[in-house]
Amino acid sequence: MRPWEYNIRKVVPYTPGEQPKEAGVIKLNTNENPYPPSPGVVEKKENLEQLRLYSDPTAGELVRALAGYHGLDEDQVFVGVGSDDVLAMSFLTFFNSDKPILFPDITYSFYDVWADLFRIPYETRPLDTSFELNPSDYEAGNGGVIFPNPNAPTGLAAGLDVVRDVLEHNRDVIVIIDEAYIDFGGESALTLLQDYENLLVVRTFSKSRSLAGLRIGYAMGSTRLIKALNDVKYSYNSYTMNTPSIVLGVESVKDEAYFRDTIARVVRTREWFEQELTRLGFSYPRSSANFVFATHESVPAKEIFEAAKKEKIYVRYFDKPRIDNYLRITIGTDEDMRTLVSFLGKII
Numbered sequence: 419m420r421p422w423e424y425n426i427r428k429v430v431p432y433t434p435g436e437q438p439k440e441a442g443v444i445k446l447n448t449n450e451n452p453y454p455p456s457p458g459v460v461e462k463k464e465n466l467e468q469l470r471l472y473s474d475p476t477a478g479e480l481v482r483a484l485a486g487y488h489g490l491d492e493d494q495v496f497v498g499v500g501s502d503d504v505l506a507m508s509f510l511t512f513f514n515s516d517k518p519i520l521f522p523d524i525t526y527s528f529y530d531v532w533a534d535l536f537r538i539p540y541e542t543r544p545l546d547t548s549f550e551l552n553p554s555d556y557e558a559g560n561g562g563v564i565f566p567n568p569n570a571p572t573g574l575a576a577g578l579d580v581v582r583d584v585l586e587h588n589r590d591v592i593v594i595i596d597e598a599y600i601d602f603g604g605e606s607a608l609t610l611l612q613d614y615e616n617l618l619v620v621r622t623f624s625k626s627r628s629l630a631g632l633r634i635g636y637a638m639g640s641t642r643l644i645k646a647l648n649d650v651k652y653s654y655n656s657y658t659m660n661t662p663s664i665v666l667g668v669e670s671v672k673d674e675a676y677f678r679d680t681i682a683r684v685v686r687t688r689e690w691f692e693q694e695l696t697r698l699g700f701s702y703p704r705s706s707a708n709f710v711f712a713t714h715e716s717v718p719a720k721e722i723f724e725a726a727k728k729e730k731i732y733v734r735y736f737d738k739p740r741i742d743n744y745l746r747i748t749i750g751t752d753e754d755m756r757t758l759v760s761f762l763g764k765i766i
């Protein structure tokens with residue numbers, strides 16, 4: 419190592435899912451929505467003259483739209499560049515204790531990366547053999563708690579009783595529920611916001627709103643939490659949200675009918691696909707998300723993953739303890755899923 423290299427902050431980065439460049443790919447590896455964004459978003463003509471100016475540092479229009487949508491006050495909503503940005507900012511803001519933060523051993527694989535980046539001590543708590551989270555694993559003596567609900571990459575939702583139990587035992591630290599997939603199933607913790615000032619609920623436009631490319635995420639919580647997040651944000655980068663994201667994000671929030679319709683389509687396809695997986699000898703935790711986490715009784719997941727890729731069908735495989743015989747398969751269009759099922763039928 420060069421002497422100056424000792425001063426470099428060393429981290430093992432998160433590995434995002436592949437974004438293949440080749441044509442004709444069936445892309446079921448990063449939980450995007452197979453349907454286009456709402457017609458209002460697609461039609462909105464951007465006023466390019468506006469781009470000469472800095473964007474609104476408060477992203478006020480979008481904050482107002484989201485507050486109205488969820489029946490919250492504007493000072494209870496924080497927006498950021500995808501929920502990854504909101505979550506990273508939340509780690510930096512809220513997890514500032516010498517005690518370890520807690521999250522499940524099988525979960526969103528960015529959590530330990532942020533913890534390492536920000537020098538936050540952490541411990542994982544094993545999910546049980548059915549991938550269920552046991553709330554008694556999260557009792558006191560920690561610097562905060564975070565988990566996704568529904569969980570990723572399992573797709574399994576924890577009941578609101580579990581979330582409430584974790585909150586009851588963690589009144590003195592901040593509890594973050596990452597609801598990236600909540601629109602596809604499960605019970606939101608939003609109803610608990612009025613009872614717990616230390617609860618932060620994080621959402622994204624990337625999955626259920628078909629806007630992964632715009633990069634919009636948001637957090638909801640008490641005014642105290644949102645103020646703390648804004649203080650850190652304005653100490654780091656004031657103009658996180660670009661103008662097109664603010665304007666088009668608002669358009670998306672306006673079209674509730676389209677939003678509900680595309681979610682219902684994804685859920686219908688998921689239910690059909692789960693039946694097909696069962697027929698083919700796969701098992702999986704019942705999904706409440708826009709993906710299914712499946713393992714086969716005899717064919718190794720890695721083999722299926724590699725063979726599928728050769729057929730230009732991309733799914734996600736994690737070479738990690740406990741889950742290295744599973745595939746995480748995003749729900750695509752009916753046609754995508756029929757192609758996948760016929761491929762699986764052949765390989766199995």
Ligand code: PMP
Pocket residue numbers: 499500501502503526566569570596598621622623624630634635
């Ligand atoms: N949380 C979870 C659980 C996720 O799976 C993802 C998607 N990778 C995110 C957050 C981040 O999504 P985005 O930054 O696109 O909002």
